[in-house]
Amino acid sequence: HALEQDLRRAIERGDLLLEYQPQLNLDTREVSAVEALLRWRHPTLGWISPAKFIPLAEETGLIQPIGQWVLKEACRQMADWHARDLPLTVAVNLSALQLRHAGLFNDVYQALAQSGVEAAFLELELTESALMENIDAMLDTLREFDELGVQLSIDDFGTGYSSLAYLRHLPIGELKIDRSFVKDLETDPHAAPIVEAILAMAHSLGLSVVAEGVETDAQFAFLAAKGCGYVQGWWLAKSMPAAELERWMAEYD
Ligand code: G
Ligand code: G
Ligand code: MN
Numbered sequence: 001h002a003l004e005q006d007l008r009r010a011i012e013r014g015d016l017l018l019e020y021q022p023q024l025n026l027d028t029r030e031v032s033a034v035e036a037l038l039r040w041r042h043p044t045l046g047w048i049s050p051a052k053f054i055p056l057a058e059e060t061g062l063i064q065p066i067g068q069w070v071l072k073e074a075c076r077q078m079a080d081w082h083a084r085d086l087p088l089t090v091a092v093n094l095s096a097l098q099l100r101h102a103g104l105f106n107d108v109y110q111a112l113a114q115s116g117v118e119a120a121f122l123e124l125e126l127t128e129s130a131l132m133e134n135i136d137a138m139l140d141t142l143r144e145f146d147e148l149g150v151q152l153s154i155d156d157f158g159t160g161y162s163s164l165a166y167l168r169h170l171p172i173g174e175l176k177i178d179r180s181f182v183k184d185l186e187t188d189p190h191a192a193p194i195v196e197a198i199l200a201m202a203h204s205l206g207l208s209v210v211a212e213g214v215e216t217d218a219q220f221a222f223l224a225a226k227g228c229g230y231v232q233g234w235w236l237a238k239s240m241p242a243a244e245l246e247r248w249m250a251e252y253d
């Protein structure tokens with residue numbers, strides 16, 4: 001498989017990079033957190049979507065070294081920002097396979113130690129479906145991360161089948177409402193009540209909520225009116241390389 005060989009070489013060749021998409025805190029109207037999104041610039045094929053190469057990385061086991069690289073690079077970038085008085089939190093995505101891997105805790109620990117970044121500035125995004133796949137086995141890992149002090153967030157929330165009973169026992173600080181609900185806010189009469197129910201439930205459990213995929217003024221206005229804590233999406237900004245994000249932040253203030 002040619003693409004597999006290319007992906008194998010992508011790390012050492014420097015063809016992988018992270019972009020960062022800002023999240024707006026609706027209380028402070030400031031950006032204090034960004035999500036790291038992996039990008040692959042193939043030498044001849046150009047940009048390849050993570051929706052394509054993450055599954056390939058998982059099938060081939062390359063997700064381990066790639067995941068290690070993502071954690072290291074996100075922490076290195078954070079250390080650089082913190083040294084320059086930009087105290088950003090960075091959220092890193094973890095797939096189901098990464099969560100099941102015994103070396104994950106050590107990878108996170110090493111990335112933090114090497115960079116010197118405080119654990120509380122690192123957030124790990126776990127999809128709801130990945131969590132629910134094997135919740136009992138996952139619980140110990142989540143508790144270890146919690147003790148280390150990293151933040152834990154449930155990504156794509158609303159698309160899986162997590163129950164209130166489970167959520168109550170997880171050391172999770174944040175839910176990210178899946179962008180499918182946000183997208184349908186103006187068209188599907190069921191989307192708004194679902195978003196409101198998620199907000200009410202999350203807030204009563206003491207969880208922060210990020211709405212993903214916010215693209216329009218109307219979506220933003222609805223979420224702000226309903227007390228959503230953070231928004232992320234093209235309405236605010238697309239993901240950008242670090243230097244571009246810094247320029248964007250300087251202008252946004
Ligand atoms: O940024 P984009 O919409 O193209 O991302 C597509 C998918 O790839 C999303 O589901 C996102 O969570 C996932 N993804 C992006 N970056 C990473 C990463 O560093 N690690 C993992 N495991 N998934 C990622
Ligand atoms: O699964 P996860 O939430 O990590 O995926 C994030 C993905 O969503 C990324 O691929 C990112 O590029 C994409 N994304 C971010 N903001 C928007 C948006 O406002 N609209 C759409 N359609 N996609 C978005
Ligand atoms: Mn995510």
Ligand code: NA
Nearest residue numbers: 155156178212
């Ligand atoms: Na998501």
